[in-house]
Amino acid sequence: MTDFAKTEDVAVGRRDPAEVMKLARLGSFHPCRLSFMRQLTRRLQRERWTFSRGVFEVDASGVGHAVLTAHGPERDYSLVAFAHDLPDEQRSDRVIAEAWDTTFTLFDGVPTDADLERLRANVPLQEAGRITETELTLSRANRSVRLWEHVVDALAAGRQPDVARIDEVGYLMRTTAVYGSGKFGAADRETIAGRPELAAPFQVEMLTVYLIRAFVRDLVDHVAREQGGRDAVALAPGLARRIGIGNSTGLGMAPFIVNHPRLLDRWIGARETALSRARNVATASAAERDVFRDVLERAIVSATRWRSAHPVQHDRILGLRDDLARLRSHVERGDVLAGHRPWDALHRWAADALGLEAQECLVSLLLEPCAAVVDGLADTMTCDDESASPIDGRVSIGETRRVLESVHGWALGLDWGAREQIARVWYVSAEKLEPRLGERFEEPVAPYEQPLAPVRDACALHRALADWPDETPVARFLLRHPAHRHALRRVQVVAEAPYAEIRDNTIAAGLLPIDMLRAKLSFFGAVRFDPRSDRWVRICLYADAPYPEELADGEADFWCYPPLDEQPATGPVVGHGVAAPGRVASVADR
Amino acid sequence: MNLSLGELEALCRKAARGAGFDWGVAEEAGRAARQLSASGLRGAELLLARLDDRDGTSAAPLSPRALDGEWRGGDGPLCPILAGAALADAASEIDLSRGVLLHDVLAPLLLLPFAGLAARHVERPVTVAWADIAVSHDGSVLRASGDHRSAFERRVDRVRCRACTEADATRHPPMARTTRATLDPLDLSRLEAYAQRTCAPATEDSRRRGAGGGGGSEIDSG
Numbered sequence: 162m163t164d165f166a167k168t169e170d171v172a173v174g175r176r177d178p179a180e181v182m183k184l185a186r187l188g189s190f191h192p193c194r195l196s197f198m199r200q201l202t203r204r205l206q207r208e209r210w211t212f213s214r215g216v217f218e219v220d221a222s223g224v225g226h227a228v229l230t231a232h233g234p235e236r237d238y239s240l241v242a243f244a245h246d247l248p249d250e251q252r253s254d255r256v257i258a259e260a261w262d263t264t265f266t267l268f269d270g271v272p273t274d275a276d277l278e279r280l281r282a283n284v285p286l287q288e289a290g291r292i293t294e295t296e297l298t299l300s301r302a303n304r305s306v307r308l309w310e311h312v313v314d315a316l317a318a319g320r321q322p323d324v325a326r327i328d329e330v331g332y333l334m335r336t337t338a339v340y341g342s343g344k345f346g347a348a349d350r351e352t353i354a355g356r357p358e359l360a361a362p363f364q365v366e367m368l369t370v371y372l373i374r375a376f377v378r379d380l381v382d383h384v385a386r387e388q389g390g391r392d393a394v395a396l397a398p399g400l401a402r403r404i405g406i407g408n409s410t411g412l413g414m415a416p417f418i419v420n421h422p423r424l425l426d427r428w429i430g431a432r433e434t435a436l437s438r439a440r441n442v443a444t445a446s447a448a449e450r451d452v453f454r455d456v457l458e459r460a461i462v463s464a465t466r467w468r469s470a471h472p473v474q475h476d477r478i479l480g481l482r483d484d485l486a487r488l489r490s491h492v493e494r495g496d497v498l499a500g501h502r503p504w505d506a507l508h509r510w511a512a513d514a515l516g517l518e519a520q521e522c523l524v525s526l527l528l529e530p531c532a533a534v535v536d537g538l539a540d541t542m543t544c545d546d547e548s549a550s551p552i553d554g555r556v557s558i559g560e561t562r563r564v565l566e567s568v569h570g571w572a573l574g575l576d577w578g579a580r581e582q583i584a585r586v587w588y589v590s591a592e593k594l595e596p597r598l599g600e601r602f603e604e605p606v607a608p609y610e611q612p613l614a615p616v617r618d619a620c621a622l623h624r625a626l627a628d629w630p631d632e633t634p635v636a637r638f639l640l641r642h643p644a645h646r647h648a649l650r651r652v653q654v655v656a657e658a659p660y661a662e663i664r665d666n667t668i669a670a671g672l673l674p675i676d677m678l679r680a681k682l683s684f685f686g687a688v689r690f691d692p693r694s695d696r697w698v699r700i701c702l703y704a705d706a707p708y709p710e711e712l713a714d715g716e717a718d719f720w721c722y723p724p725l726d727e728q729p730a731t732g733p734v735v736g737h738g739v740a741a742p743g744r745v746a747s748v749a750d751r
Numbered sequence: 752m753n754l755s756l757g758e759l760e761a762l763c764r765k766a767a768r769g770a771g772f773d774w775g776v777a778e779e780a781g782r783a784a785r786q787l788s789a790s791g792l793r794g795a796e797l798l799l800a801r802l803d804d805r806d807g808t809s810a811a812p813l814s815p816r817a818l819d820g821e822w823r824g825g826d827g828p829l830c831p832i833l834a835g836a837a838l839a840d841a842a843s844e845i846d847l848s849r850g851v852l853l854h855d856v857l858a859p860l861l862l863l864p865f866a867g868l869a870a871r872h873v874e875r876p877v878t879v880a881w882a883d884i885a886v887s888h889d890g891s892v893l894r895a896s897g898d899h900r901s902a903f904e905r906r907v908d909r910v911r912c913r914a915c916t917e918a919d920a921t922r923h924p925p926m927a928r929t930t931r932a933t934l935d936p937l938d939l940s941r942l943e944a945y946a947q948r949t950c951a952p953a954t955e956d957s958r959r960r961g962a963g964g965g966g967g968s969e970i971d972s973g
Contacts, residue, residue, distance in 0.1 A: 291752075291753075293753070294755070294930065294931060342757055343755030343756065343757030343758050344755075344757070344758070345758075346753065346754065346755060346758070347755060348755065348930075349755045349756050349757045349930060350757070351756075351930075352930050551839060551868045551871070552836075552839070552840055553872075554839070554840030554841050554842070554843070554844070555843045555844070555872075588950070588951045589949060589950045589951070590950060590951055590953050591947060591950035591951060591952050591953060592952075592953035593953075594950065597951075599951070604954060605951075605954070606951045608951075609949060609950060609951035611949075612774040612775075634841075634844060635840070636818070636837070636840035636841040636844060637818075637841075639836070639837075639840055640814055640815070640818065640837050640840070640841075643772075643773050643775065643776050643814065643833065643836075644773045644775070645775070646773060646774075646775025646776055646778075646779075646836070647773065647774040647775030647778065648775070649775070650775060650778070
């Protein structure tokens with residue numbers, strides 16, 4: 162097993178997985194420099210990607226299609242968007258729906274007319290259609306009806322929309338799915354993972370959403386212009402930037418981090434390595450201290466814009482606001498950042514002084530001044546051989562037992578017959594084909610249980626091994642006990658990937674699935690995590706990010722912290738060339 | 752129907768589970784079907800035939816009883832997924848230079864992906880041979896002699912698995928790789944029927960509880 166404390170030749174090692182991999186902490190993660198959206202926007206700017214709108218054929222009612230192409234150094238990727246006229250009563254956040262306001266695919270290259278015809282017959286059907294190896298994602302989005310109508314009405318009447326109403330919702334449209342990785346016929350990840358621009362996790366999904374945001378901005382301008390005619394104005398860039406893309410995420414995402422243990426280890430491991438490197442920085446320059454103070458102030462603004470009616474998250478946000486104020490006072494008091502290993506000192510202080518939400522926020526903040534030692538870790542966050550994790554049958558029972566006790570020792574003494582430990586069942590419903598969480602003792606779902614309780618299964622494996630001699634290879638055990646094959650594979654994964662396993666019981670009565678969602682969403686870079694129940698959340702993606710035409714000269718990295726000058730742009734509006742096909746923006750044009 | 756290999760693997764994993772395999776074995780079945788399909792072999796169809804063999808029988812095809820030189824299932828034929836997993840697990844323990852003889856095996860092509868895992872352990876290609884067909888796997892590349900494309904045998908008396916030399920293996924050309932699989936609609940629907948068995952029928956109670964939450968499930972790929 163990897164010794165996490167010695168992975169790097171540094172005085173402060175990575176944090177103990179037993180501390181990090183608790184759901185309460187994972188459920189407090191914030192986006193950071195390594196988040197996949199920031200990796201994408203940094204790359205787009207660094208490599209001077211350009212963007213063009215090949216097609217924008219949308220009628221006055223907002224029905225039609227558009228093609229928005231991102232031109233990279235070696236390849237092009239095109240968002241193909243279909244806009245529909247969806248009656249209000251059909252608008253649903255459920256992943257299983259039959260109609261949406263807009264549907265999308267990310268096409269590998271620039272589609273021909275024949276491609277567009279094929280896609281028109283399939284993409285609007287979403288799961289009921291088929292896409293092919295030239296498509297990388299399949300997605301859809303619905304309007305936020307109240308913000309959409311407010312923005313269209315205002316722009317059509319020649320006014321800018323109300324900034325408070327924009328901030329209250331945060332997005333004009335929210336996606337209810339962004340499928341990639343071979344789903345519904347799309348290209349498998351392994352066929353594109355060798356491309357440098359797509360090597361990092363979820364880059365096609367993140368690019369899809371980035372382009373959707375630009376399309377939605379263009380669409381709202383277009384519809385307002387069609388309604389308002391000569392009176393209409395375009396959405397002011399400063400207001401447009403505040404608007405992100407919403408996303409509704411339910412239980413479907415929770416199994417992902419259990420089903421991809423090696424990948425989870427890479428993500429968490431990269432962040433923990435980044436933290437350890439930051440904590441080992443001997444001194445912070447004045448410029449680096451300024452970076453930290455700046456992002457702290459902006460994080461405080463972000464926390465004031467973060468709203469949730471969910472009782473747990475509501476209290477966490479209040480706690481975060483208090484804690485960030487406390488952090489600011491602490492930093493302002495004298496020489497905290499001027500001493501030896503300033504980020505380590507701050508991190509240690511926070512462990513006692515702040516709640517989990519603010520502790521993990523601080524982890525993200527103190528990575529910001531340390532880009533030089535952090536950003537290279539982005540290249541370590543992929544794992545494309547997850548499903549090919551072969552079992553090593555030579556490993557001894559004794560070694561297996563040792564790993565089980567080291568990783569799951571905390572759980573071996575639990576009473577796994579007690580109802581509260583096994584209250585829940587993860588299953589997939591035949592009706593909706595959605596992952597669900599059922600009640601083992603109240604519903605007849607146990608026969609359909611998915612293997613999403615790794616701690617329980619590890620403890621069962623440990624019991625099954627009890628009578629086997631230490632020196633026996635596990636191959637012998639598996640021959641007799643194929644039922645433990647899944648759990649044994651996970652033991653071998655966690656033996657070399659210390660952050661692969663959640664150190665909590667994922668079927669306990671008190672489980673909050675939203676903690677699992679939050680952990681994953683933070684790596685995407687999602688903000689304004691707003692649980693609508695214990696089981697699903699709304700989030701916002703790309704709020705405050707530069708649009709494609711702003712990217713070359715814009716803030717491609719720190720956009721995820723809102724700007725400190727919070728005054729909305731209300732002055733004369735500069736349009737952004739909405740209706741005419743042609744180049745939206747180009748570094749080369751400037 | 753043209754499928755991505757990821758779709759095919761997920762479908763086969765669920766179908767294997769639906770037909771009664773333990774999850775960890777079903778994972779092997781899905782991976783094996785995918786790997787065969789990536790070499791243009793009919794991995795999903797072979798697995799489907801295996802699931803049909805298994806389905807509804809109380810005496811399910813078996814693991815080898817012991818890991819000596821000759822493997823038998825005992826009361827019935829050897830299951831290629833279970834026997835294959837045993838081959839990969841025990842590759843370093845058994846004498847693959849001499850080879851093992853498997854008696855009465857179902858769908859022996861399904862052993863190949865496991866021969867590939869065994870090859871990585873012993874750092875030599877491993878050949879799976881029966882009748883006049885021999886297919887070698889060096890851990891990444893499959894090479895065949897004989898008419899392996901018609902080798903859709905559902906049951907074979909004797910199959911030999913043995914490590915061979917690089918020179919032996921490379922006498923035959925590598926099989927072409929593909930990134931897609933084509934499945935007959937009928938086979939697809941039958942695999943889906945097995946996969947569907949892993950899903951719980953909805954109850955009024957679960958609907959009322961809103962077990963799925965109410966939100967969508969999104970950006971869910973990896």
